[in-house]
Amino acid sequence: MDKVFMKGCQAIAEAAIRAGCRFFAGYPITPQNEVPEYFSRRMPEVGGVFLQGESETASAAMLYGAGATGIRAMTSSSSCGISLMSEAIGWMAGACMPVVICNVARGGPGIGSIQPSQQDYFQATKASGNGGFRMLVFAPSTVQEAVDMTYRAFDLAQKYKYPVYILTDGFTGEMMEPVVLPEMRSEEFLAAERKANDAWAVRGRNGAPKAHKIRCGARPGVVCTLEEKNIEDWEMYEQWKKDEIEYETYGTEDAELIITAYGISARIARSAVSILRKEGYRVGFVRPIKIHPFPEIAYEQLDYSKLRGILCAEMSIPPQFAYDVEAVVRKRAPIATCLRSGGEIIERSAIIDAAKKLYGDK
Amino acid sequence: MENTILIGGIGGQGILMFGQLLCQTALETTDKYITYFPSYSMEKRGGTSDCYVTLSDEPVGSPKAEKSDYVVIFANQALKKFEDALYPGGALFIDTSVCTEKPNRTDVHIVEVPAGEIAREIGDARVANLCMLGAFIGYTEILPPDKVLATALKKIGAKRPELRALNEEAFNKGMEIGTAAKAAHV
Numbered sequence: 309m310d311k312v313f314m315k316g317c318q319a320i321a322e323a324a325i326r327a328g329c330r331f332f333a334g335y336p337i338t339p340q341n342e343v344p345e346y347f348s349r350r351m352p353e354v355g356g357v358f359l360q361g362e363s364e365t366a367s368a369a370m371l372y373g374a375g376a377t378g379i380r381a382m383t384s385s386s387s388c389g390i391s392l393m394s395e396a397i398g399w400m401a402g403a404c405m406p407v408v409i410c411n412v413a414r415g416g417p418g419i420g421s422i423q424p425s426q427q428d429y430f431q432a433t434k435a436s437g438n439g440g441f442r443m444l445v446f447a448p449s450t451v452q453e454a455v456d457m458t459y460r461a462f463d464l465a466q467k468y469k470y471p472v473y474i475l476t477d478g479f480t481g482e483m484m485e486p487v488v489l490p491e492m493r494s495e496e497f498l499a500a501e502r503k504a505n506d507a508w509a510v511r512g513r514n515g516a517p518k519a520h521k522i523r524c525g526a527r528p529g530v531v532c533t534l535e536e537k538n539i540e541d542w543e544m545y546e547q548w549k550k551d552e553i554e555y556e557t558y559g560t561e562d563a564e565l566i567i568t569a570y571g572i573s574a575r576i577a578r579s580a581v582s583i584l585r586k587e588g589y590r591v592g593f594v595r596p597i598k599i600h601p602f603p604e605i606a607y608e609q610l611d612y613s614k615l616r617g618i619l620c621a622e623m624s625i626p627p628q629f630a631y632d633v634e635a636v637v638r639k640r641a642p643i644a645t646c647l648r649s650g651g652e653i654i655e656r657s658a659i660i661d662a663a664k665k666l667y668g669d670k
Numbered sequence: 671m672e673n674t675i676l677i678g679g680i681g682g683q684g685i686l687m688f689g690q691l692l693c694q695t696a697l698e699t700t701d702k703y704i705t706y707f708p709s710y711s712m713e714k715r716g717g718t719s720d721c722y723v724t725l726s727d728e729p730v731g732s733p734k735a736e737k738s739d740y741v742v743i744f745a746n747q748a749l750k751k752f753e754d755a756l757y758p759g760g761a762l763f764i765d766t767s768v769c770t771e772k773p774n775r776t777d778v779h780i781v782e783v784p785a786g787e788i789a790r791e792i793g794d795a796r797v798a799n800l801c802m803l804g805a806f807i808g809y810t811e812i813l814p815p816d817k818v819l820a821t822a823l824k825k826i827g828a829k830r831p832e833l834r835a836l837n838e839e840a841f842n843k844g845m846e847i848g849t850a851a852k853a854a855h856v
Contacts (some may be wrong), residue, residue: 575732653734
């Protein structure tokens, strides 16, 4: 398969097109501008719709409308832009819309900085809007993963009839790496999906009696109480813990120290682990690939009798990811953090130093 | 084996193109992991423009290497900013026709290339980055020169066919300087 050299944001947009995305609405914000820019050029070529809304709020509401027709649709933004979208994201979870949302995160809180960061972990995994809903959240480490996860996100959005979230960052969005692009979903495939979605999606009244097919507070086409809908969503989240957990580990079998990280920090942490092991430190690596549902099993499988500690590396001050790690580790091992924030990249040398400090004598 | 390269200058000098040409050639001629990260200010011309390139046998960790094996400098401000980002024993390439200041490092190899001057002599100041690229490849030998030039002519040639001959001449003149500097350092 031929590799092409692509920028993260553009690769995400191309992967979305190939996954069958035919509607994009968004609003410019650094560092995700290359996503809408790419869509603006590419969507007309595949007969799709590109819309630059008058704001993030409007763009996310447009996505809600597109989702109601059952087609593959997405938006992207960055951090404070995602915050502006959070009302509509909540509504889309409330109405069970099969949409994809991509956050190319930057510094925060508020306007923060245009530089990359990982400060939206809580927002992405725990509270992307009101009402306590959760989403599947992918966290790519490389441009290739950003491509593969975007492609899969559309299938999962359709499978669960629910928003799927990709949490990446400005480094992954701006950097270029060689990628293998997935195959283009055929028009036949997309047509069959649209036909299957006739059962619930908005298709116009065509003379039929007035009825709300899509309601925020029920599965499309289903009449139920809000509590019944909440229970059904909860059951789905519980099912995700069985079916949707994704993580990777390395060197955990003999590990006396674990370095754990996600997204951009994970690739830097992984290279730190390689160096430490070459120096004779028994260090292992745990990385959630999806950060929701959180892969508790990856931490449950560790041999705590051997562990001197767990080091959480993330580009967020105060830490956020580390709280989820603490919650599953439950004081069975000391936890330390290695952090950067405000647009600064986490250094491999800082991870190595923090790991050696926690490890103690070899 | 990992090669980290940092290229720093001013927007409009072809800094990002320099990095992308290395990556594109590496993609076409090697099995290496390749990561490129650009960093630039808002101005289309005149602001800072830098990029980081990593070519490695193993998956690349940080897209922004803390220290680089090679630093390529196209402006005084970049020299000040990135001189210390070079590993001891690494090579510092300086466009001496633009950089009036001298580096402080004494533990690195310095390769002085009057790229801007050569480009103007050839006939167009815009081909200075190709002259420096030639010197870089001539000195480092990290990629086959003919392939780098072919990538450059394909990529730039499509946009500016009138510069094709000038780019080729600039690259070759740079190669001579880089190769000679390598011979002198060995």
